[in-house]
Amino acid sequence: MRFHSPAIQYFHAVRRTGSIRAAARLLNVASSAVSRQILKLEQEVGSPLFERNARGLTLTTVGEMLARHVMNVLQDLDRFRSDVASLSGTWHGTVSIACIESLTESVLPDLIASHRGRARRVSFTTEVKGSTDVLEALSRGEADIGIAMALRHPPDLRQVALKRFRLGAVVAREHPLARRKTVTLTQCLAFPVIHALPELSIYHLLQPLIAQLSETPEPAIQANSIDLMRELAARGLGVAFQTQLGIDRLSRDSRLVFLPLDNAGSPVWSDLGIYVRAERTLPAHTESFLQELVRELGERERRENAAYPQVA
Amino acid sequence: MRFHSPAIQYFHAVRRTGSIRAAARLLNVASSAVSRQILKLEQEVGSPLFERNARGLTLTTVGEMLARHVMNVLQDLDRFRSDVASLSGTWHGTVSIACIESLTESVLPDLIASHRGRARRVSFTTEVKGSTDVLEALSRGEADIGIAMALRHPPDLRQVALKRFRLGAVVAREHPLARRKTVTLTQCLAFPVIHALPELSIYHLLQPLIAQLSETPEPAIQANSIDLMRELAARGLGVAFQTQLGIDRLSRDSRLVFLPLDNAGSPVWSDLGIYVRAERTLPAHTESFLQELVRELGERERRENAAYPQVA
C-alpha cells in the first residue's frame, strides 16, 4: 500500500537520518536514487530543501515546511491504513508513547495492562525521556502521544489535558520528618537532600523556591533517576522530592512516606500535560487509548489530591 | 509542484466528477490512464474503492476513507504551497467561502472590502447556499470557510464560533405594527405574512413556534429569497421574518422597520455557526481572514443585541 510518490518517503528518510546515503541504506535503495529524488523535489518546489554540509544534510526553512507537510501526509496515511485494517478484520495497531519517568511506576503499566486486556491486538511502544525530549520526539513524529511536564509547548503540539499533582517530599519511615502531615521546604533543607539534576523537571520546579530561601542547603546527593532517588530515600540517605503519582506503590512500600510540600501556605503543583501533534487525526485505537489515559490521569489527580486535601 | 503520485490526483478527480471519463477530460489525459491508476490503487489498498454503476462510479466505504485521506493530503499541500509562496514573495492566496444568504447584505461585503484593503493579493470566492448545502460543500472540500445556521454539523467539520442573533419581523414603515418595540408571533399572524420556504432555515426556526399556536395564519406569500422577502415587506405586502444581520442597511433604508420577536417573554434566537473542516490546517491568509470574520460577527452580535436589549 504505497501510493505516495517515492520522493515523499525518500525525503522523509533523509530528514530523519540527516544523510542521503544513510537514508538509502534505510530504504534499501541506491543512494543515487535518493539523491535524484531530492534534487527533483527541490526543482519542483523551486527552492533548496537541504543545506549540504560535508557531514550530511540540514533542512532549510522551506525544507522544514515540506517536512511538516510530509509528516502530516504520512501520519494521516497511517491513520487511513489503520481505519481500513480495522474494517477488514485483519488488524493490528501500535500506540507509541513518549513520557517522563514519573509515569513508569504505576500509571502507564496499569493502563497498558488494562487496555491490552480488552484490545489484545494493540501493541505499545514507550520511550522514557526528559520533558523537552518528549515534546521534541512528538514534534518529529516519533511518538503518537506524549506525556511531559506542562512547559511551554511548541505550536505544532496540542495539549489534550493538563493535570496537576502535588509535589512532595519522600522520606524513609524512620526519618524525623515522617510523622508530619506536610512539610515546608525549609524543614526539608535542614536534612540531607537528594536533589534532582537539571535534566529532571523536578529540578526546575524546586530551584526557584530554593533560591528564594537564600539558605545554604546541606551537602546533598544529586541524581537523574526518580527511581534511584526514591530508593536512596528509602535507605535513609535524605529527603527526595517527587510528584505524587506513585501513591499505590508508596502505600504498598511501607518503607517510604510521602509528605506534600507546603510553600508559604499553598501547595506546590507539578503540572503534567498530555500532548499530541496538533495537525493530525489519530487512528481510532490510538484515540481510544488517549481518552483512557486522560480519564485515568484525571482519576488519579482527583484521588490523590483528595488523599492530601489541604496544606496544614 | 506536483510531487504526489498521479493516482492521488486522479482519484480525487474521479471522486469529484463521479466518472472516469469526466475526470480524464478534467485532467487532460486519456481515460485509460485514469482507469489504470484507479485499478492500481484498488489493488494496493486490497479492496474496491468505487462501485461501478452503468452511469458512473460511487465511492465504497473504503473509498470514502481514502477520499478523506486524499482530501487531507491535497488541502495540506495547498497550505504548504501557500506557505512557500508567502515566503518567496511571489504570492497570491484565495479564500473560498460558502455561506447562507443572511451574510450577503452587509457582513460579507464589508469584511471582504476591508480585508482586501489591507491584503490586496488575497482573492475571494464566495458561494451562497442553504445551510445544509454549505456544510456539505465544506465536507467535500469545495470551500475553506462555511457560515451556516448552527444545525447539527457532521463530525468532519469543526465549529469555530457560534453567534446568536435575534430573529425578528420586518415590516414597512407604515405597517400597523411598525410603532411597536417588539412583536409576538400572534400579533404578526394577524396580518398577511411573507413566509420563508423550507429551504431557508428561517422556516425551520419559525415553523415549530407557529405550529404551537394552532391558529390558522392568514393566506400569505412564500419565497426562498431573503432579499425578495425584504423587498416585499417594504412594499407593504406583509410581515417578513429575518435574522437581524442587516442593521446597517435597515437603518439606512427608511422604508423598513425591524421588530425583535417576543416568544412568551423570551427572544427567538437564530444561531449562526462558522465552520471549517476539522482535519485541516488552514493557510495563513485564510486563517487570518477567519479570525477577522469571527471577530466581526462577534462585534455585530454584541452591537445588535445591545440595540434591542430586552423583550418588553
Next chain:
DNA sequence: TATAGCTGTTGCCGAAACGGCATCAATATG
C-alpha cells in the same frame, strides 16, 4: 426493438521516470 451515446476496461506501443552501478570532486578524520 434497434440505434446512438455513454460508461469502464484492455492490448499495444512509444515515452518518460526510476533505480543500480561505477565514478567523480569535496570534505572530514586519522
Next chain:
DNA sequence: CATATTGATGCCGTTTCGGCAACAGCTATA
C-alpha cells in the same frame, strides 16, 4: 598526506505511465 565518507552524475536496463483504438456493458431515445 592517506583514507573514508559525503552528495552528485553519466550510463543503461527495467519499470511505469500515458495515448490510441477497440471492446463489452448499459441507458435512453426513437
